[in-house]
Amino acid sequence: MAERSEVYQTLDLALRIGEVLLSSGAGAADVTATMLAVTDSCGVRQVSADVTFVDLALRHQPTSDEPDAIQMRRVNRRPVDYADLIEVNRTVDDLVAGDITRSEARDQVARTLSTGHSRRRWAVTLGWGLMGTGVALTLGGDVVVCLLAFIAACAIDGTQLLLPQHRIPTFYQQAAGGFVATMIAVTASATRVEVNPSRVVTAGIVMLLAGVGIMGATQDALTGFPVTASARLIDAVLNTAGIIAGVAAGLTAGDLFGVGLVSLKPGAAGLAEVGATVLGAALAAAGFAFASYAPLRALVAVAVVGALGQAVLWSVNTSDVGRTWGAAVAAVTIGAVSHLVASRFRVPPLVVVVPAIVPLLPGLDIYRGLALLAEGKDGVLQLASALATALALAAGVILGQYLAQPLKREARRLETRLSGPRMVGPFRRRGSGS
Numbered sequence: 379m380a381e382r383s384e385v386y387q388t389l390d391l392a393l394r395i396g397e398v399l400l401s402s403g404a405g406a407a408d409v410t411a412t413m414l415a416v417t418d419s420c421g422v423r424q425v426s427a428d429v430t431f432v433d434l435a436l437r438h439q440p441t442s443d444e445p446d447a448i449q450m451r452r453v454n455r456r457p458v459d460y461a462d463l464i465e466v467n468r469t470v471d472d473l474v475a476g477d478i479t480r481s482e483a484r485d486q487v488a489r490t491l492s493t494g495h496s497r498r499r500w501a502v503t504l505g506w507g508l509m510g511t512g513v514a515l516t517l518g519g520d521v522v523v524c525l526l527a528f529i530a531a532c533a534i535d536g537t538q539l540l541l542p543q544h545r546i547p548t549f550y551q552q553a554a555g556g557f558v559a560t561m562i563a564v565t566a567s568a569t570r571v572e573v574n575p576s577r578v579v580t581a582g583i584v585m586l587l588a589g590v591g592i593m594g595a596t597q598d599a600l601t602g603f604p605v606t607a608s609a610r611l612i613d614a615v616l617n618t619a620g621i622i623a624g625v626a627a628g629l630t631a632g633d634l635f636g637v638g639l640v641s642l643k644p645g646a647a648g649l650a651e652v653g654a655t656v657l658g659a660a661l662a663a664a665g666f667a668f669a670s671y672a673p674l675r676a677l678v679a680v681a682v683v684g685a686l687g688q689a690v691l692w693s694v695n696t697s698d699v700g701r702t703w704g705a706a707v708a709a710v711t712i713g714a715v716s717h718l719v720a721s722r723f724r725v726p727p728l729v730v731v732v733p734a735i736v737p738l739l740p741g742l743d744i745y746r747g748l749a750l751l752a753e754g755k756d757g758v759l760q761l762a763s764a765l766a767t768a769l770a771l772a773a774g775v776i777l778g779q780y781l782a783q784p785l786k787r788e789a790r791r792l793e794t795r796l797s798g799p800r801m802v803g804p805f806r807r808r809g810s811g812s
Contacts, residue, residue, distance in 0.1 A: 382447065384480075385422055389436045389449035391484050392416040395466055396427075396434045398491070401456045402463040404728060405597035406606040409434070412470060419473050420480045431609030455548075460729045461497075461671040465490040467726050495671055499539075502669050506535040506585065509665030509736070513581040515658025516688065516737050518651060522573045526566050527581035530559040534582055535669075548613075552620030553627070555586050560628020564635065576745060579625060583741035586621045587768075588666055593732065596772035618744075622761075625748050652692060659688030659737035667733040676725045683719070684734040687712040691738060702763065705738055706770035713778020727779065735771050740764035 392413040399409045406429040413436060417425045428435040431453070438447040466487055473483045510531025514524045534555040541551045559582025563575030592614045598607035663684025664677045672680065687708040694704035716730040723730075743764035750757030 512662030556624025709774025
């Protein structure tokens with residue numbers, strides 16, 4: 379039986395790891411399973427976990443006649459950092475495999491969280507700009523629109539960097555970002571430059587939506603964590619409402635200055651434009667991953683999967699199925715492919731999935747709904763369509779993960795059976811003990 383001090387050290391390590399996973403957008407089920415795997419690997423059994431949106435708790439009671447050993451940790455909101463997530467995930471893998479001890483794992487986690495990034499902050503801002511450019515391409519934007527979207531995305535990142543320092547709630551940060559993007563579009567529309575500024579606004583909306591945790595909320599609801607799902611959903615709704623408020627304020631300001639941003643004609647969906655749309659999706663996905671500190675080796679996988687999802691969406695949209703079902707099919711494809719290729723690039727599937735669905739986020743529907751409301755018309759249908767698309771994306775990605783699991787197991791078994799003499803590299807047949 380583990381000593382009391384060792385139990386507390388183990389629980390503290392598991393909670394620190396759980397905090398990183400939860401703040402990175404992982405579902406409550408994944409966080410729970412990971413924390414319990416850590417405690418089990420350290421020799422602490424009979425542990426139960428409780429995960430909420432803001433708190434993590436672990437409880438250990440080896441026998442019924444002993445008091446519980448309880449550890450809790452408050453989850454601080456922190457920007458998505460895939461570099462830290464990958465390093466912590468690797469530490470968990472090594473600990474579970476028995477390659478490192480608890481003390482070594484604790485030191486590695488502490489070093490990961492305290493060490494800064496080699497990627498410069500200005501490079502991260504450029505990554506957000508690349509994402510905005512990619513989104514503008516998917517909407518059929520020309521060179522001027524892509525340039526304005528790049529500027530808007532960098533300006534939004536500036537607000538997201540400045541406001542948290544003054545402890546401004548996330549709702550107002552989202553509103554500020556939406557307002558900044560809209561005012562850049564208003565300014566461009568007031569000039570003599572031939573440009574469709576509404577695409578700039580849409581690119582800004584997509585960038586802000588990328589930080590909304592609708593996928594985590596849906597995953598928690600589907601996997602039996604209703605409390606955490608409800609909290610995440612409320613947070614997502616408030617953040618989305620902030621975007622809507624900021625964009626609406628910008629549209630109102632534009633109307634006061636006599637500049638209307640209502641009309642929006644996305645790029646034509648002919649075969650000649652498919653290449654630009656797919657390229658834009660690849661750039662948007664890779665830009666988001668880069669700005670979230672994903673390693674360079676993962677950017678290729680993210681770009682390819684993002685382009686694949688956009689191609690599937692375009693293929694389905696050419697039929698009479700509708701955008702919501704098209705988004706669902708594309709999300710299933712992204713979820714399945716990400717689960718299959720993530721291990722090849724030595725990253726968790728979450729690092730590939732979230733950036734890949736960014737180009738599919740319903741910024742266009744949100745803008746249309748807001749534009750109609752600004753005209754005094756009924757835009758509720760467009761906003762409801764945006765919500766349906768977001769839920770379809772989240773549910774589709776999770777379904778794709780479930781579908782990919784048996785396929786990945788069968789692929790591994792087939793690879794083991796077909797592996798013969800190799801020219802280089804070790805070969806160890808599973809279960810042979812050699």
